[in-house]
Amino acid sequence: MLHARGSLLTIDVGARETETADIDDELESFIGGRGVSTKLAHDRIPFDADPFGPENRLYLASGPLQQSDMSFTGRMNLTGLSPLTDGLLSSNAGGYLSRNFIGTGHSVVEVAGESDELLAIHVTDEGVEFEEVPELAGATVPEVTEEMNDRHGLESENLVTIGPAGENLVRFASAMTYDERAFGRGGLGAVMGAKNVKCISFEGDSAPEIEMPNEDIQMDVHRQAATSDDIFRRQGTTHLVQVLNDNFGLPTRYYSELSFENAEKINGDRVEEKKYKKAACSVCAFACKLPTRDDASGLETEGPEFETIMAFGSNSGVDDIVDIMKSNDMCDDLGMDTISCGNTIAAYLASEDEFGNVELIHELVEKIAHREGVGDTLAEGIERVHEDLGVENWTVKGMDFAAHEGRVVHGQGLSYAVSNRGADHMYSTTMIDEYNDVIPAEGTAGKSEHIIDNENRNAIRDSAVVCQFGIGRIIEEEIFEALFDEDYEDLLSVGDRIVNLERHFANQRGRDIEDDRLPYDLPDLESSIQEYYEARGWSDDGVVPETLVADFAQAADD
Incomplete structure (x- = not known):
């Protein structure tokens, strides 16, 4: 392998x-x-x-x-x-x-x-x-x-x-x-x-030698990336703003609403209008990055991407793309996650009835980064401050919710509940399958195996390390097999070990079924969580058996 x-x-x-x-x-x-x-x-x-x-x-x-x-x-x-x-x-x-x-x-x-x-x-x-x-x-x-x-x-x-x-x-x-x-x-x-x-x-100039299998497939992936007309190349993830707002749900005003009336003012078209050149990551021909500039103010930044638009846009009641660009730029300079920063500010805006107050938002970004005044409180994140603010705790395991609305795409909601990382959409990306009708959007029953396969695959994705934009568009199962010179099911078993080790560590810190909770109900949620545990080989309390960890260690030694 x-x-x-x-x-x-x-x-x-x-x-x-x-x-x-x-x-x-x-x-x-x-x-x-x-x-x-x-x-x-x-x-x-x-x-x-x-x-x-x-x-x-x-x-x-x-x-x-x-x-x-x-x-x-x-x-x-x-x-x-x-x-x-x-x-x-x-x-x-x-x-x-x-x-x-x-x-x-x-x-x-x-x-x-x-x-x-x-x-x-x-x-x-x-x-x-x-x-x-x-x-x-x-x-x-x-x-x-x-x-x-x-x-x-x-x-x-x-x-x-x-x-x-x-x-x-x-x-x-x-x-x-x-x-x-x-x-x-x-x-x-x-x-x-x-x-x-x-x-x-x-x-340095001392990269270890490694024999990369199947150079033809590598070049084919590279060629397809360069010639693809995928909208992600023009708008990154921001084209999802309008699609999800119109069809699946876009968190709005601290998750109190499922659509934003001014989505067209902050959607992918508005971002593309501000894009002034192409940009990429190392050796990548897909070039999906978003260098943006507002000529009127002179602001230049990279992005914002979809999740940032949700957090600092719809979820904060802001309908000006330049204001969101400014929030994005400030977070990059100060070194903060745009999603959690925006969502935490949205919680504060909800508590103060100040949705759409851009001046306050930018002031809070600075205060959080320097832990000044109320920023010292908000720097703790939503789970630790929601009671003080008098708002609902829109987190799982301390991680605030991403833009993909689990109240509408229920498999994604289930995956938020059981994810070792909490309400982060990238852990299983189950929502992609629901958006594309690979599995139905409604209901959680019968989706556990699908979520597990996604989690295991994404663990391999992050071990490779390869970009999510390539997964499912160009890099399919057979390409994984050719690149790794390994059967796909065997690769998934490596992903399974990774997820189990994360969970086992959490169990040792006292995490169990009590932490696999959502702030909303979904059809068959409790039984689907048990279905997930059973498929993973965990206890009814969501605990990884020590014998399973020992089996993983033995498999690795072998």
Whole structure:
């Protein structure tokens, strides 16, 4: 089976020491990216760790496909114990970091401990340098990039950086690369901040050799990406705004409504009107990114994508695309997940009856990032502050809901409930099958096996690491098999191990069926959750048996 190559580099930022280890066995069993990071995190982070404590660890990892020249592979994975969900969480980001990362010769970089000074860490194929940077305290992401360029000739594609939000331990702070690409949901940027690490750079020319099977298929994928007339190439995910508003539901005014009367003012057409050039990730010909500019104000940013438009648009009662662009740009500069930031602000707007107050929204973005005034409260996220605000808790396991409306596409609703990551649409992407009538939108009964297959496939996607935009459009099951030189069912079994290890870690922290809950009811929800548990081999309480974990370990050894 194709898997990543390279060593594990452990960086202890407290002791300012490094260690390199061989992890060939883990890579062979878990492919790379999210898979190998989950295995390492499960085994090396104490089950009772504080997400903000020195015992938590961060894992940056590439996968085997970062050694290819195939479209949809310009991505990296980041894994750690989330301060938002209190469980293991993996996030991935695009851009141009991945090829610089593998040039260091490592497949995984583990960050442990806690520094007593704010650090920039420089990883090359010749070693690691620790640079104290107290003068960068409070600097925005672009300001850090400018400083690293002036000092070391490093560009944004070399860097993983946090802004003020990460330093101030905002529970939904992002780690940023290429200035505008986010390791977003779950607050892993705050974990980086807790370790007092402002940025990590990667540079080298020592990528491990790896034999990539089926170059013809790689080139075919690349060719199809370059010639596709898919609307995602023009509008990214933003074309979904109008489609979902008209047909399936768009969360509006803090989830109190299912459609937004002014959706046409913030839809994909409006974003495309602001798009002024093409942009992509490393080696990708699909070029779906959205560099946007408003000539009247001079604002330039990348995006917003669909989820940001929901959070800072319909869910906040805002109908001006430039105002949403501004919110997006501020979050990127300050280092925050746009979805959680926007949704948390929407909760505050609901409590104050201030929907549509753009001046207040932008003020709150700044206050949250710096934990000033009410921003200090909102920086904790919806689950921890909803009672104080007097609003409903629109989260699962601490993760606020994405734009794909589980009250309408019920399989997606079920998947939110059982997901180890909470209400994040990317964990199972079941909504895609419901939108396209692969399975009916209504009802949860009989959908568990479908959700499990999606979760397992997406775990492999994130271990490869490959972009979701390629999945189902160009990269089908037979292409997975050819790329990995492995039977598809065997690949899914690797995904199954990944999901089970995430769940087992959560169980050790006290998570069980009581956490697999939604703030709304769906048909047959309770029995469908039990159906999911049974198919996974879990107990009626949603607990992974220790014997199953032992079986996974034995399978990996074999």
